[in-house]
Amino acid sequence: MRKLLLTLAAFSLMAVGVAPHEAFAKTIKNATITISLGSEVDTMDPHTTSSALATVFHRYTFDTLMHRPTGSNTMVPWAAKEMIQIDPKTIEFRMREGVKFTNGEEVDAQAVQFSLMRPLQPGFKTVQTRIFRVIDRVEVVSKWVVRVHMKSTDPGLLRRLADWGHLVPPKHYSTLSLDDAAVKPVGSGPYRLVRWQKGVEMVFEANPDYWKEDAPHVKTVRAVPIKEDGTKVAALLKREVDLINQVPAQYIPKLEAGANTRVEAVRGTRVFHLGFTHGMDSPLKDIRVRQAIAHAIDRDVIVKHVVEGRGIVANQPLHEWTEGYDAKRTWPYNYDPNKSKKLLADAGHPNGFEIDFVTADGRYTKDKEVAQSIAGMLQAVGVRVRFQPVVWKRFVDTFRGRVNPGAKPFIYYIGYGNGTGDSDAALSAVAACNGAWSAYCDPEIDKALDATASTVDLKKRAAIFEDITQRLAKDAAHVMLWQEDSVYGLQKDIVWKVRNDDRVYAWELDRR
């Protein structure tokens, strides 16, 4: 009991976050920065979507209670002045007095209550219920203090509150139609959306009354959706845009050589692996076959030549800034075709075997090319794959259809992007019995994942995640392949510290 109390006390102290002190006076330059992140957000109603792009653009106009500083997995209070973990199932937020939404309503406890409960309203059409399902109720303690009571312990909630749970003015949004909420956002964020011409541009103008004294830096941020890579790069070279994301490898030298452009890269959050349909009757059931496949793949060749150095080989499904990532981890299956052939022979397949190999075509960086090279490597040791590059939708149907009667076993190539940094969500997705992208099932791993939900001690949680990834490697549950870099192209006069969570926040951008 004493130990538990001490742990709780330690956790509480650790979890009491105080927003960083702002020491600079606010100066907003009369400048415009144009960015192109490929697509456009579907809606500016922050409580209806969970798309990755929305988590970026919604933060321009709305504040969240928490925030993830780049390079860190420790959430800090943002719109909240302080966050206190009262007990494992209760979090208290103390709001900044006097902060207002752009329509004049106050960002107080009631606004927090309304905003967190809005997606949970019955009949409200949203895909966010999963994000807040753990919330039992939100209690207004006083005008500036609010408590979130959870149904069960959920250490991931704070992380999710950095991406979702955007604060909206309650009076305005309780009468606003969904049509209007989708296009006319009103928040307390660093920018206001002043013009949105669908498919053409979103124009954000700095909120001069923003509570953060050293942000935003420039008056106007404009987002233009240019999907085609070649056009995006040409627009950057021609100074029509100032920042682009996901620069394809072939354009990097051109941007590096550009008179006004530069390239910045940072380790990304998407980790790729080869998966097996474990539950089905096939040679893949034998661990020696899975190990043989792992030994047959030259991951260095994939990283160096197929994706042209746009990443690193991955030894685990988690990335650097997530709990349980082990920087010293090595991959137990080095590239050794002879060993692979021997393992196949030992498993009763001296002449190899045939199997389907499914990959999405056009969803990830060079997905078809990577899978094609893997197919060649497997062919070389005798695993004759029937290569099936398919559109993403078809991939989803094939993956989910593996449980249908008559479905055939297969190997699949997939990437999991963990931009929220939630190890629990990532491992549940790729390795739990009912994980969205998991064809693997080990009740022990499920039990361990369940245990992390009620473990408040961060070290213990990390140890559990480490143990899980080790067990997955030992069982050759997947073949870990590579981790992608996030590559940005910028004008030389743009000041921006590249984030490693694929977010481009407007208030962090500046122009020299």
Next chain:
Amino acid sequence: MLRYIAGRCLQALVVLCGITAICFAILHLTGDPAALMLPESAVQEDYDEIRSRMGFDRPLVEQFAQYMANAARLDFGTSYLQHRPAMAIVLDRLPATFELAVVAFIMALIIALPVGILSATHRNTPVDYAAMSTALVGQSMPNFWLGLVLILIFSLGLDLLPTSGRVAFGIEPRAVTGFYFFEGLFRLDWVLFSDALKHILLPAMTAGLYSSARLTRLVRSSMLDVLSEDYVRTARAKGLSEWVVVNVHALKNASIPLVTMAGIELGLLLGGTVVTETVFAWPGIGLLTIQALQSDDFPVIQAAVFLLAFIFVFVNLVVDVMYAWLDPRIRYA
């Protein structure tokens, strides 16, 4: 003539109903929309929740009956992603597609008519060979490649035209409607017109060159057919100038197949030039439809397909009427 038009209208209505029904059927055969709306970490409980909230768990027959009844009122529901009426979203994109299609079409005609006529009147000469070879190249070039090459030459190389978009930042508020190019032209707003023109030139060239190649070949072959007719010989024998013979007598009769083909080309251009719109970030219906297809936004797909089908059917109707006007034998048949 009226009976002829009424018959064509009825046929058009049947086609529209058929397309609307097929669209519903195909979309529901291609997979579970909930699977594509949820992120990678979603679990079964999330899927069940979404299906229930969005109405995907209702019987398919019930969903279809409701859909057809609503479609008759042009109500295709609310976009799953944008949470706005689907038809309004599609109509927002209509001006961009309309402008691009019309300008591309005019460009195609401006190139195809003189080149086709010149090629026919100079049959088997270097002029003919050059024109036909260019048309063949124009028809063989993939749109995305041509678009990128044009950007490389005119935007990056010569620094004459912008790479993408419809107007430059700051110009857009000058327009009252979504028709920037035409509004600038008719309101004599030089700033708006010139900027919109600069932006539309490359996408219109990309979309128009392909159409112009096909039309050029057609103009040439139609003109060759007509130029060997007796009445052309008679016209020449009467002592009419070659210009009058070719452009007045021959061209009118050669234009019957041209009108049909031009109608189809315009219909295709209005239907959204997906590749051109993607390359130039041109916010038209084609690009919207592709985005909606990628994210399984059923209401938007259905509204877009309906509108595109309507446009195509309408253009064909106009072509049929013009055809009947040009050749009286058709309306009396």
